[in-house]
Amino acid sequence: xxxxxxxxxxxxxxxxxxxxxxxxxxxxxxxxxxxxxxxxxxxxxxxxxxxxxxxxxxxxxxxxxxxxxxxxxxxxxxxxxxxxxxxxxxxxxxxxxxxxxxxxxxxxxxxxxxxxxxxxxxxxxxxxxxxxxxxxxxxxxxxxxxxxxxxxxxxxxxxxxxxxxxxxxxxxxxxxxxxxxxxxxxxxxxxxxxxxxxxxxxxxxxxxxxxxxxxxxxxxxxxx
Amino acid sequence: xxxxxxxxxxxxxxxxxxxxxxxxxxxxxxxxxxxxxxxxxxxxxxxxxxxxxxxxxxxxxxxxxxxxxxxxxxxxxxxxxxxxxxxxxxxxxxxxxxxxxxxxxxxxxxxxxxxxxxxxxxxxxxxxxxxxxxxxxxxxxxxxxxxxxxxxxxxxxxxxxxxxxxxxxxxxxxxxxxxxxxxxxxxxxxxxxxxxxxxxxxxxxxxxxxxxxxxxxxxxxxxx
Amino acid sequence: xxxxxxxxxxxxxxxxxxxxxxxxxxxxxxxxxxxxxxxxxxxxxxxxxxxxxxxxxxxxxxxxxxxxxxxxxxxxxxxxxxxxxxxxxxxxxxxxxxxxxxxxxxxxxxxxxxxxxxxxxxxxxxxxxxxxxxxxxxxxxxxxxxxxxxxxxxxxxxxxxxxxxxxxxxxxxxxxxxxxxxxxxxxxxxxxxxxxxxxxxxxxxxxxxxxxxxxxxxxxxxxxxxxxxxxxxxxx
Amino acid sequence: xxxxxxxxxxxxxxxxxxxxxxxxxxxxxxxxxxxxxxxxxxxxxxxxxxxxxxxxxxxxxxxxxxxxxxxxxxxxxxxxxxxxxxxxxxxxxxxxxxxxxxxxxxxxxxxxxxxxxxxxxxxxxxxxxxxxxxxxxxxxxxxxxxxxxxxxxxxxxxxxxxxxxxxxxxxxxxxxxxxxxxxxxxxxxxxxxxxxxxxxxxxxxxxxxxxxxxxxxxxxxxxxxxxxxxxxxxxx
Numbered sequence: 001x002x003x004x005x006x007x008x009x010x011x012x013x014x015x016x017x018x019x020x021x022x023x024x025x026x027x028x029x030x031x032x033x034x035x036x037x038x039x040x041x042x043x044x045x046x047x048x049x050x051x052x053x054x055x056x057x058x059x060x061x062x063x064x065x066x067x068x069x070x071x072x073x074x075x076x077x078x079x080x081x082x083x084x085x086x087x088x089x090x091x092x093x094x095x096x097x098x099x100x101x102x103x104x105x106x107x108x109x110x111x112x113x114x115x116x117x118x119x120x121x122x123x124x125x126x127x128x129x130x131x132x133x134x135x136x137x138x139x140x141x142x143x144x145x146x147x148x149x150x151x152x153x154x155x156x157x158x159x160x161x162x163x164x165x166x167x168x169x170x171x172x173x174x175x176x177x178x179x180x181x182x183x184x185x186x187x188x189x190x191x192x193x194x195x196x197x198x199x200x201x202x203x204x205x206x207x208x209x210x211x212x213x214x215x216x217x218x219x220x221x222x223x224x
Numbered sequence: 225x226x227x228x229x230x231x232x233x234x235x236x237x238x239x240x241x242x243x244x245x246x247x248x249x250x251x252x253x254x255x256x257x258x259x260x261x262x263x264x265x266x267x268x269x270x271x272x273x274x275x276x277x278x279x280x281x282x283x284x285x286x287x288x289x290x291x292x293x294x295x296x297x298x299x300x301x302x303x304x305x306x307x308x309x310x311x312x313x314x315x316x317x318x319x320x321x322x323x324x325x326x327x328x329x330x331x332x333x334x335x336x337x338x339x340x341x342x343x344x345x346x347x348x349x350x351x352x353x354x355x356x357x358x359x360x361x362x363x364x365x366x367x368x369x370x371x372x373x374x375x376x377x378x379x380x381x382x383x384x385x386x387x388x389x390x391x392x393x394x395x396x397x398x399x400x401x402x403x404x405x406x407x408x409x410x411x412x413x414x415x416x417x418x419x420x421x422x423x424x425x426x427x428x429x430x431x432x433x434x435x436x437x438x439x440x441x442x443x444x445x446x447x448x
Numbered sequence: 449x450x451x452x453x454x455x456x457x458x459x460x461x462x463x464x465x466x467x468x469x470x471x472x473x474x475x476x477x478x479x480x481x482x483x484x485x486x487x488x489x490x491x492x493x494x495x496x497x498x499x500x501x502x503x504x505x506x507x508x509x510x511x512x513x514x515x516x517x518x519x520x521x522x523x524x525x526x527x528x529x530x531x532x533x534x535x536x537x538x539x540x541x542x543x544x545x546x547x548x549x550x551x552x553x554x555x556x557x558x559x560x561x562x563x564x565x566x567x568x569x570x571x572x573x574x575x576x577x578x579x580x581x582x583x584x585x586x587x588x589x590x591x592x593x594x595x596x597x598x599x600x601x602x603x604x605x606x607x608x609x610x611x612x613x614x615x616x617x618x619x620x621x622x623x624x625x626x627x628x629x630x631x632x633x634x635x636x637x638x639x640x641x642x643x644x645x646x647x648x649x650x651x652x653x654x655x656x657x658x659x660x661x662x663x664x665x666x667x668x669x670x671x672x673x674x675x676x677x678x679x680x681x682x683x684x
Numbered sequence: 685x686x687x688x689x690x691x692x693x694x695x696x697x698x699x700x701x702x703x704x705x706x707x708x709x710x711x712x713x714x715x716x717x718x719x720x721x722x723x724x725x726x727x728x729x730x731x732x733x734x735x736x737x738x739x740x741x742x743x744x745x746x747x748x749x750x751x752x753x754x755x756x757x758x759x760x761x762x763x764x765x766x767x768x769x770x771x772x773x774x775x776x777x778x779x780x781x782x783x784x785x786x787x788x789x790x791x792x793x794x795x796x797x798x799x800x801x802x803x804x805x806x807x808x809x810x811x812x813x814x815x816x817x818x819x820x821x822x823x824x825x826x827x828x829x830x831x832x833x834x835x836x837x838x839x840x841x842x843x844x845x846x847x848x849x850x851x852x853x854x855x856x857x858x859x860x861x862x863x864x865x866x867x868x869x870x871x872x873x874x875x876x877x878x879x880x881x882x883x884x885x886x887x888x889x890x891x892x893x894x895x896x897x898x899x900x901x902x903x904x905x906x907x908x909x910x911x912x913x914x915x916x917x918x919x920x
Contacts, residue, residue: 026686028895048686050849050895054551055475056621058893059849071477071672072622078476078529085883086686086849088890089620091627091655092475092501093559093799096552097867100570100800103895119575131536132548133528134578139552142571143800173575250450252659272450274613274659278787279711280857282657283613295713295908296858302712302765309647310450310613312654313856315863315891316711316737317563317795320788321631324564324806327659343811355772356784357764358814363788366807367564397811560804566823568796568804587802587832596823617888652853653889 007206009182010199015150017042019180022148023106028052030099030140032109033077035150039108050086052104054095054136059087076136099136100143107144109137111151111179113166116192116213118176120149121168134171141172153181153210160212162186162193183207191216231430233406233423239374241266243404246372247330252276254323254364256333257301259374263332274310276328278319278360283311300360323360324367331368333361335375335403337390340416340437342400344373345392358395365396377405377434384436386410386417407431415440451612452664453643457487460637460665464488464602469497471558471629472510473605476502476529477673479622481606481639482509484665486683488604494518499558499600501551501625503527503535507682509673511535516684519544523598525551531677550578553595555628560597562631562660567596603633606670607656610640611647614661615654623655630660639667687848688900689879693723696873696901700724700838705733707794707865708746709841712738712765713909715858717842717875718745720901722919724840730754735794735836737787737861739763739771743918745909747771752920755780759834761787767913786814789831791864796833798867798896803832839869842906843892846876847883850897851890859891866896875903 010018016038023029023039025047031037040062043049051060053075060075061082069080083089098104113121120141123134141147154160162179178196179186184207185196194216198204208215234242240262247253247263249271255261264286267273275284277299284299285306293304307313322328337345344365347358365371378384386403402420403410408431409420418440422428432439454460461484464470470488474480489512498519504511511534513519522544527535538544549557550572560568569592573579582593605626607616616638618626630636638656643666690696697720700706706724710716725748734755740747747770749755758780763771774780785793786808796804805828809815818829841862843852852874854862866872874892879902 050686052895053621055478056624057887058895059887070620071674072479073620074476074478078478083620083887085881086847086851086894087887088851088893089618089623089887090890090893091623092551092555092625093628094893096555097795097799098893098895100552100556100572101798101867102800103798103867124577129540131528131539132546133526134548134550135526136551138550138576138578139572142574143552170576274450276659277857279714280860281651282659283651294856295910296715297856298712298714302714307651307856309645310611310615310658311651312615312657313651313854313859314654314657315859316787316791316861317864318657320791321559321563322657322659324788324792324808325562325631326564327631348813353776355764355775356782357762358784358786359762360787362786362812362814363808366810367788394812556799556801563792565792565804565806566826566828567821569802571800590802592802620888652856 007202009202013038015180015182018185019108019148019150020044023049027105028103030054030104030107030144032107034110036108036110052098054099056090056092056095057083057087059084096139099139102143102145104144106146106148107140108148108150109140111149111161112168113161113163114149114176114179115163115165118174118188119166120171120176121166122171124169126169137171141175146177147175149176149179151179151181153183160210163212183210231426233426237262239404239406242409243332243372243374244268247273251329252327254278254328254331254368256331258334260332260334276322278323280314280316280319281307281311283308320363323363326367326369328368330370330372331364332372332374333364335373335385336392337385337387338373338400338403339387339389342398342412343390344395344400345390346395348393350393361395365399370401371399373400373403375403375405377407384434387436407434452614452661453612454663454665457483457639457665457667458490460484460663461487461491464491464493466493467495468493468601471600471603471633472498472500473626473629474500475621475624479606479624479626480509480673481604482671482673483667484604484637484639485509485513489513489516489684495520497521497523499523499598501525501554502529503532505529505531505673506677507534508676512683514538514544517543521545521547523547523549525549525554548578555625557595557598558625558628558632561599562628565597567594569594598632600633601635603629603636605630605636605638607638607640609642609644609649610638610664611644611649612664613646614658614664615649616640616656616661617649617653618655627656630656635662636660637663639665639670641668641670642666688850688897689848690899690901693719693875693901693903694726696720696899697724697727700727700729702729703731704729704837707735707836707839707869709862709865710736711857711860715842715854715860715862716745716909717840718907718909719903720840720873720875721745721749725749725752725920731756733757733759735759735834737761738765739768741765741767741909742913743770744912748919750774750780753779757781757783759783759785761785761790784814791861793831793834794861794864794868797835798864801833803830805830834868836869837871839865839872841866841872841874843874843876845878845880845885846874846900847880847885848900849882850894850900851885852876852892852897853885853889854891863892866892872897873899875901875906877904877906878902
């Protein structure tokens with residue numbers, strides 16, 4: 001823990017920006033609520049992504065100018081958005097044909113916990129008395145070709161979010177491909193969590209100390 | 225067979241006209257190829273039917289004026305038609321949502337054979353070497369609320385089409401509600417074939433002689 | 449002449465009965481048929497099972513129906529929103545039960561109900577608490593769950609324009625669940641900002657064909673939930 | 685900039701491989717992508733499994749593909765039409781196999797394939813020869829058959845207008861199976877009478893959203909099967 005005082009890791013915007021770098025030009029992308037939404041502000045020069053929102057719009061654009069919005073043109077987070085040229089509206093069944101049918105290239109979601117076998121928990125802490133709410137998360141992880149997560153590496157209390165196995169109720173089994181945290185980019189491979197890169201000024205050991213499962217170093221050979 | 229020389233029964237048009245009398249105003253109707261198509265020409269005064277064709281049109285209108293048609297505006301029989309005011313086009317899955325989902329009030333089909341328990345055979349004689357072709361018939365009989373048949377009472381060779389049990393491959397089991405033939409109108413009830421009315425100049429015995437199962441007279445009590 | 453127009457929202461919902469299952473269109477406020485819901489509150493039917501993606505916001509529309517104690521069960525995917533305080537109270541008190549369904553499964557179950565498909569298989573929720581109790585089956589080496597179609601006694605829907613045959617077009621993302629619900633209810637009621645004659649809508653662009661719609665009522669200037677909440681409104 | 689337009693029908697079908705499964709849009713001649721089919725004949729791929737409601741007419745379009753010996757299996761509902769003589773010959777000679785599927789089940793199987801639904805239950809064909817060998821199950825006292833989703837390697841589709849993102853609108857009853865097939869193929873190729881820039885189609889009226897379409901090619905004056913047959917045409 002010796003580095004603690006000097007390590008800050010990436011900001012929310014930087015995590016989103018790092019994630020955006022890995023999304024190929026022309027991808028059809030669904031962005032979850034929270035940090036994932038910030039990806040849209042960091043599309044690399046020369047690339048174009050087409051955003052899907054599960055409530056029935058492909059080709060979602062940014063928020064409208066103040067006063068110019070339509071309360072019936074919203075995203076899955078129920079915030080007003082716009083429609084880009086080439087957009088299309090459709091019903092909810094067709095929207096999930098896109099998701100469940102494997103037509104979306106990629107989704108970027110938040111996480112409460114993710115296990116070394118790629119299980120994701122991101123909809124409920126299972127706390128007694130909480131109102132359970134799942135939305136489209138289970139459909140997205142089951143259907144979208146590639147699932148990226150953006151999340152702080154640990155909870156506010158410093159507990160690891162990357163764990164051997166999730167204690168919270170699952171969203172999906174073995175569904176996560178890659179995780180972008182403030183501290184590192186980590187792939188889920190057959191052997192577990194493999195570090196792809198460390199954030200500037202962050203050591204492997206520092207990340208390992210804050211991770212609830214063994215990390216495989218970036219240069220280790222794997223069959224993942 | 226003493227009446228043979230004087231009995232002609234209803235014409236094709238008269239059968240269609242008789243059937244049309246029983247269709248309530250405002251019904252959503254699918255008409256099969258052949259005699260059933262003639263129903264559209266005999267809508268009783270003051271009633272309006274909306275015609276569905278399974279290839280994706282609700283609100284089908286009559287044939288276009290010569291030269292005014294569009295080869296891509298056709299009916300299930302692949303003949304050019306028109307679209308009435310209030311029509312809608314839709315894809316094939318949605319078209320069969322209407323059929324399978326029980327949204328159509330009524331369909332009128334042709335028949336090769338119909339059994340006293342309402343089984344219908346109308347797609348194949350099972351002859352060796354014949355190319356089997358079913359189209360939408362099995363979906364129609366399985367999904368539409370009320371299934372009427374219009375058919376000659378016997379084959380060209382004088383064999384009964386109304387039989388105890390069908391020898392031809394079935395289209396559906398227990399699906400037929402009412403049969404309009406040149407000789408009679410006959411309901412399929414729990415006890416079998418019940419005569420609703422005889423065509424002008426046709427006796428019960430005459431029809432019975434040409435039917436392959438017992439007929440229940442029109443005035444017999446049934447629980448059908 | 450076929451004319452499905454009725455003169456008032458009150459007439460449109462007059463026959464909703466106690467214990468009915470009611471699908472209500474909308475995702476958040478987009479597509480929420482607020483005037484039909486308020487008419488249903490006035491009408492008085494209770495012990496309703498309501499199917500909607502959410503549970504309403506503030507104390508208007510669906511939230512007001514729940515607050516009035518009329519909803520004994522909600523089937524939805526996301527009963528948690530900003531300004532959603534009514535449902536949590538009714539849920540915690542045990543007055544309103546909850547069947548939580550993943551959003552895509554909810555949409556497809558409604559479509560299946562309308563399509564005469566009693567059940568289908570989906571990969572969503574396999575291995576999760578929402579998959580518990582469902583039959584599991586493997587196709588091509590992957591696990592799926594069998595889920596059942598959903599139907600309803602009534603669907604209350606908001607369109608942009610409807611014609612008197614019941615054809616409907618929608619506004620942007622207000623479309624969402626409504627075209628599916630229209631197919632899955634025994635009686636589908638549509639409120640639309642304008643009701644026009646048959647033939648005024650282009651047959652190429654109709655989203656809900658009239659066969660699925662039983663009543664149409666004009667509500668010229670429909671309220672938006674967010675505007676009502678901002679104005680501090682509650683219903684009744 | 686996303687631009688799915690390719691310059692020729694030859695380029696559009698260049699990668700169709702021997703043994704591929706190809707869905708071809710159209711019901712009879714309405715929506716038949718004749719120019720794409722002719723390009724496929726020129727391209728030479730063989731041992732194809734073709735999914736189409738019918739089996740073509742005359743000796744153009746789909747019938748020409750069958751006549752050229754390229755189709756080892758047809759999956760369809762109605763392989764019998766006026767002027768349909770090519771398929772019967774190939775079927776009786778054993779060159780082309782036939783999987784006959786009720787029309788509504790065929791449409792729904794394609795939709796399911798595109799929707800990630802491996803199987804569903806339908807009441808169609810229960811108790812008939814086309815239901816033999818299928819698993820039967822009772823829901824609410826009624827019998828249903830389990831049928832599997834259908835997918836393909838390629839879909840060849842005819843639209844009226846497409847934009848460069850792949851959004852498509854159709855002409856009247858030429859729509860039929862095409863929007864379903866677009867969702868169910870790994871590679872969907874659309875010929876359209878005009879190809880326009882993204883933004884020129886109203887997002888409210890798009891029938892096939894661009895996510896389902898991989899290539900778009902302009903065929904300004906597409907041939908109609910009936911006109912070709914009337915003119916005595918055959919292909920090649």
